[in-house]
Each structure stands twice: as structure tokens, then as C-alpha cells.
Amino acid sequence: MKNAIMNQKLLSIAVAALSLFPLSANAARPVKLGFINSITGKEAQIGENLTNGAAMAVDDMTAKGYAVTVVREDDGGDPKNALAAYEKLVTRDRVIGVVGPYTSGSANVVASRADQYNVPILVPAAAKEEITMKGYRNVFRLNAPANVYSLVLMKAVADFKPKTIAYVYAANDFGVSTVKTAQENALSMGLKEVANEKYQQGQPDYRATLAKVKAANPDLVFLVSYDADAILLMRQAKEIGLSPKAFLGAGAGYTTAQFAQQKDISNLVVSATQWTDDVNWPGASDFGKRYKARFGKEPSYHAACAYEAMRIMIETASKTEDPVKLRTTLKNGSWNGIMGPVRFSDYSGFTNQNNHSMLVQQIQNGSYETVYPAQFSKKNIVYPFRR
Amino acid sequence: MLFLQSLISGLLTGGVYALAGMGMSMVFGVMNVSNFAHGDLMMLGMYLAYFAFTLLNIDPYLSLVLIIPLAFMFGYVLEKVFINRVIHHPHQNQILLTIGLGLIMSNSALLAFTSDPRILTTSYSSSSFTVFRDVSVSVPLLLSFIITCGITALLYLFLSGTRTGMALRATSQNREAAQLMGINVSRITAIAFGIGTALAAAAGALIAPTYYIHPLAGHSFLLKAFTICVLGGLGSVVGATVGGLIIGVVEALSSVYLSSDWKDVVVFVLFLAVLLFRPQGLFGKKGDQ
């Protein structure tokens, strides 16, 4: 009896051990891709949007007849894990291309190893400029990097001739990178910096900081926040009575549906985004509708980026079936989908970077309206801001 | 004006810190346990307030009437089932047990509620009124401050006026002597942890309308609660109250007169300075440090 149980145990261990080493695929030979994302950890919330977007792309492409297997890996936002995930995908799962990682730190580390293994990665949504500035041949990026966030925002309000600007931003990579480029852009526009407040995330009380900004009386308040910090800051800004000519929110926390729903604090806030559903890019509004029907919430731009990155990867990888050919095809190809025209080109220091045209949106009566650039917008920007 | 504004918002925020600190201090005093799950207990309070509001339509401040007894029972059981078994173990094991329990709570919450932050929006969430020309006072923050004062007063009366309260204080002063005096120390210990949990959950519920609710939201309050305890003196309720207010004000003022990103450093330096110059804290009794 005891022996039988023992044998059974051994058998199940043996089976479990075998399953660690996937049997080599045969039959239809679906093309094998990897997807590294932050499913757990600090970035899990945005990670979920990417998971959903990529899942939709896989289903859409499967429905179109593409045979694809996507091995999903979690990095928990830790670069060490992202590297382990990439090495597992490349050497064990033998994928020919990888979408991800999401976070800038993880993407940085994986990008620096991609040329060593010669398996291309397509970064869907990491903002750090460095990632595509090191000349890596196997690193492609779909989204616009950090500097574009501030550039489009300032261009959108340039006509109104604001004179002063204040920065309020999270002490994280995205916050600091974005504000650094914003300062350069502000300098060239002749904007005077009157306050610069970097804050630690997760605090309950930003009122003192905001009161300080209010005392400096800026025309523009430039904000970078993740998640719900955006709601907290805008609530407290309303309490304090901070009322500049415009609130400019750089992506992330200022582009969520949750933020827009808080009408009394978010109305007329201007924000930069990689994607909106009312832009005339092919399939954008359809994607928005289907996403909402499937996941019960509005897609964020991260979801759209992941969708398009996965779609491009599946389409290209199916044609090439080989990492090196995949790289050259990515390099020379062009696509047009829910993120608009996509080409991975080399320009002003970037390599394999999609020169994505970011959008500026404004919350008007609880929904996001694209207000800049003119060719994509249906509504005009409301300036100055009023409560 | 700027000074007055930051002083007032710092003081009001400090009220919630004080509540969190008091719960921690209670556990410290009676049980001599550093409770690393305190932030996660606060998080549970936030979710309770959130669900009471969204599902049962109960105002978050009113829901305290439900949350406090519920959290007390939860803490009581937690102590009986887990903490009680390591009460005579070295500090380290107690700390680790509470870390483990905290990890279980926050990660269960992640599984159950996902990592999407919830926002508790009441009709008064971002309302404020103005005093002295230009200084604004947040209505929800003021409400929570007043409730905190009420809870503190009740706790004080309970500790000084009831038999159980006196037994709590006696146990906190000397466990062995209390036992010899015929106090049921094991029951008192469970009550102390129950009160600590109730205070943490109350602090969570009170901050919920002006904060966001997230499975890891308690963590930023954990270190503050520790700082407050040490500053006020381990085990001192009055100390924790004063400590909480001091931390709130120091944070607000240093973010105005120093910079927002260094304010946490100021708090931790203050913490080390207390350890260096007055290890028993502002209101602690000198002795076993």
C-alpha cells in the first residue's frame, strides 16, 4: 500500500519533471513567441492592461488563421526576473521573437542582452529613451519615448502663449525622465519655471506641496503621476484652490477611465497619450468597443500598444519563422493599424524606434476628446482651465 | 499663509497617523510585539469602508460602527490562532510571523480585489471650506480628525476607567506581576491585539475617502506607525497621539520649506535622532531600552 502511494508520487513527480521540458512541437507548427510583462509586483495594474491587449491580439490573429503559441512570462517588475524570463524564452522555449518587457527597467536589461541571443524584442510601452538609443539591432519599440509626452503637450498649448510652468511629478523613472525633457522643451518655448516639486508616491497628503505651487502662481502645471495618485493630487488641488491656465498630465494616471469619471476634479485636464479610440487610425474605435465589451472597462493606451505590438509580431513572425529574418522584416516593414502608421526607423539618435505621433486629449464632460494634433482632433482645446 | 495652510493640513493628516500609531503602540505595550502586519490591517479597514459604501450604501465614517467591532473580532481571533503561539518566542519570530501574516493578507487581497486601485467618492470627497482669507480646510479630513479625537478620548477613558482597561495597563507595565495579581493575561493579550487591529482598521476607514484603496496601500503607513510609536514612546497612547500629529506637521512643513522629495528623509532622521537622544520616546518611561 505504502509502496503504491510512493510509486504514484514518484510517477507524478516524474511527469511534472518531464513537463518542465516541453516536447518539441510538431503538427501544424504554430509560430512561437514570448511575452514578458509585469503581471505581479508594483506595476501589476498597468501590466493587466497589457495582458488584456495582447490576449485580444492573439485571439484576433488566431481567428484570421494565424497559428501562434505565446509563452507568457511574468517579471514582477524586477529586471533580474525579466532577464531570466528572456533567457528562458530564447533558450528553452525557443521563441523567435518577444513582445515586452513592459517596465523601463526590465526593458533596459533585456534590450542590452538581445543582440547576444539574436532574438528580437518589440517593446510595446516602456518610455525610457535609453532603450532604443544604444544602437541595439534586435530592439524595436512601438510607443513614443518619454520626450514626446512633454513635446506634444506644450505644442498643444503653445498658441495661447503661457509664460510660466510648474512641475509636480512622481519620484520614479517615468516622472523624472519626462520632466527632464519637459524642461528642455520649456526652455526653447521661453517658459519660465516657477516651481519644481518631485514627490514620493503613495503619500496621503500633497496639500502642502500643492499650496507651494499655488503660491508660485504658474500658467501651466505639468503633472506626471501613476495610478490613483493623479486623482489624489487633483482632488487636493481643488481643495487648495490651485487653478492654473492649464493642467498638463503626461500619460499614465491622467489617461485612465477612472480619472475621467471623477468629473468634478478631472474636467478640462489636458493629457498626452499614445492612443485614443476617437482617432481615425484603422480599427481604433472598433478595438475600443470590443475591449470594453470583453473586459468591462475602457482600454488604456497601454492596452492598445500591447495589442498592436503583439499583432505586428504575430504577423511578421508568421511570415519569417526565424529570428534573424524576423529582425530584418521588422526593420524594413511598415504597418497601419490601431496605433496608426508604424515603421521602425533610425532618427535623431534612436535605432528601430517607431516615430509614433502622440496625441493630446482633454477631458470634456467625463470623456476624453482628442484635441491635438489638428488632423486627428474633432474638438477644440478649452483654454484657460476653469472649475 | 503658506505656513498656516501646511500646518493645518499636516495636523489633520497627522490625526489619522496618530490613530494608526496608537494601535501599533497598544500591541507594543501589552504584548511587546512589533506588528509588521499593521499596515495590512489598515488596508483591510479601507476595503471594508469601500465595500460598506459601494455595496451597502453606508457612509464611510458611519461604517466605523460596523468596522471597529468586526476588526476587533478579527484581531482577537488572529491573536488566539497565531500570535499567541509565539508570545514567548524571541522577538524575531514574532516579527516574522506578523510579516508572514501581512504578506498573506495583502496578497490575498491582490487575488480577490486585483491591483486596480479603488476610489471611494463621496459627495464631500473633494469639498473644502476657507478660513482666514485663503487657507482651505478639507471637509473629509476635518471629519476624520474629529472622529479620531473621539476615538482617542474613548480609548483613554476605557484604559483609565474600566477594569479591562486597567488590566491592559497592568499587563503592559509588568506581565508577570499582572499574572500574579490574578489577571487573565492571555485574554488581555488577545483584547490588546483586537484593539490594535480595530484602531488600524479605523485609521484605514478614516483615510479611505481621501486616499485610494489598494492591496498594498497599507505599506506606506507601516513605517510611519513605527516612527510614531518610537517617537511617542513604545506603549504610550498619549505619546502615539502626539507623535502622529508631530509627524503630520513635520511632513507638511518640510515639503514646503525643504522639498517634497526629502520630507520622508526628514521623518526618518527624526526617528534616528529620537533613538539617539531619547530612546524612551517623548512619553515613554525610562528603563528597559
Place this chain on the structure above:
Amino acid sequence: MMKQAIASAFLVVAAIALPLLIGDNPYVTGILITLLMMATLASAWNIVGGYAGQFSFGHAAYFGAGAYSTMIMLSVFNTNPLVGMATGIVVSSLIALVTGSIVFRLKGHYFALASIAVAEIVRLTVLNLDFTGGAQGILLSDVAFLGLDLNSKNPFYYGMLSCLVVTLGITAYLRRTRTGYYLQAIREDQDAAASLAINIAYYKNKALLISAALTSVVGSIYALYIRFIDTTAVLDLRLSIEILLTAIIGGVGTLWGPLLGAALLVPLAEMLRSNVLGDAMVRIGIVSETSPIGMFFKDGLAHAHVLVYGIITVLCILYLPKGILGLLRRGK
């Protein structure tokens, strides 16, 4: 004693030969590097946490000091990595001395709490300064050292292995010296130790300094290995807690416990991360991929790996207060 020495020698030889057996498998070697790293960190922590009984919740500060010193010296001054490593040892020793001199006069909770405060001050300072890369971190494209191929994993495998051997060697040596006995006396009863005229603060500081320096060296090697660091990766409180959990779960205050802890936890964490368990269950056919339970194991279990850590910790404290090594010994 003799038996143990032979066993240790055998282990070391096996560990040296291991990469040859694995061959060119960067994924497995990478996990082994992490395993050796966590084993060394937990063993170094064990010197002050286990033997002296001073639970540090701030070892990330020493790890980060090593990592940042190396990266800054390399990227700003373009020095040899060894210079960075030495700088790291100096910086981490300074941090240890400051921490020690503030709290080693005090008992019980205070050291644990103060170590968190010091580590948070270090983290926030690095985050707020510019020359440390601040929130953006430091990325290094290329490092040269002794002509080694630093894109391959083996140099780091052997680097971490040497650190582990040195750390365990120091631990084994300390245990048999006066310092080791004094530390254990302090752990068991500080007042009794003081009454025997043992200079408590001196011996605690000594243990912390050794522990901090070793931790810093591991941080330096890690930085060279990963070549991108920021405060979240190398200075976070979570890292400190991971280090001490590894030591505790393995067996605190024992020579082999921390290594055992890492040998169990690192592969477990990787299995949960890469969802091998969930995949295996689906593949064996215990659960179907489309059923809710199957979906949970495939998608949910990845989310649950910290939860599993929590459960293991609680079970360990309640049932194995001496760690897994304690259990093995009791079983004999």
C-alpha cells in the same frame, strides 16, 4: 568535524564542476547565480542576524551600497571594477557603523526598526541625488575585467560561488572563535553577557561590519552581472525582507541553513514565476485549462507567489522555529 569537512569539500568540488555539466544553458546558469547570490546574502545576514541575534531589516542598504559604488565608479570615473567593489565595502561599512553606533546600546525591537530607517534614508538619498542616476538608475553597456567574457554567465557563477565559500568560511571560523561565543552569548541573554564584562556594542558592531562588507561585495558582483540598477531593484525594503526570510526559512544561526533556504526558495520562486506548476497541472490533466480551477492555476498562481511565501513563513515560524535545517536535524 572531519565528516563535515569532507562533505563541504565535496560540495565545493561539485559546485565548481556544475557549469561544465550544465553546458551552455544561460537560463539555468542564471537561476543558479541568483541562488548563489541569495545564499550568500542570507549567510552574510546570518552572521549578524543569526549569531548575534540582531535582526537587520536593512541589508538592502549594504547590497545597494556595493552595487551603486561599483556602477558609479565605472560609469563616472571609468575605474577597474575592483576599485568600485572596494569603495562599496567602505561605504557599506560606514553605513553599518552609523547604524550600529546609534542603536547597539539599545535592545530588542530597536535595532530592527532603526535598520529599516537607515536603509530608507539611503534609498531616498540615492533616489533624490543626481550623480547616483536618481530615479532613472544607471545603465552600463559594457564592462571589461581581466579579459573575461562578461556577457557569458560563468564568470558570475564562479564569482558568486567564491563569495558564498568565503562567507561560509568566515561563519565557520567565527563560530569557533571568542567572537563567535560572545555573539551567541549576547543573543541568548544580553544582560548576562554584559555582566560578564563582554563589550556588547563592540561585538555587535564587529558582526554587523563583517556582514555588511560581504553583502556589499555581492551587490557589486550583481551590478556587474545585470548592468542596470535602480533603487527599486537594489535598495528596496522587499529585498531586505527576502534576504532575512531566506535565512529564517532555512535555519537561522546555523552554518548551512541560509544556503538551504536559498536552495529551496529560489527555484520555488522561479517555478511560481514561470508558472511551471500551473502548466504542469494542466499538462498532467489534473485540471483542465478552460475550467475555472485550471484558469486559476494557470493565471492566478503566478499572482500568488508572494502569497505562497507568506504561507511558508507563517508555517515555518509556527511549526519549524529552527527552520528547515532544524527539521532535518530533528528527523535524524
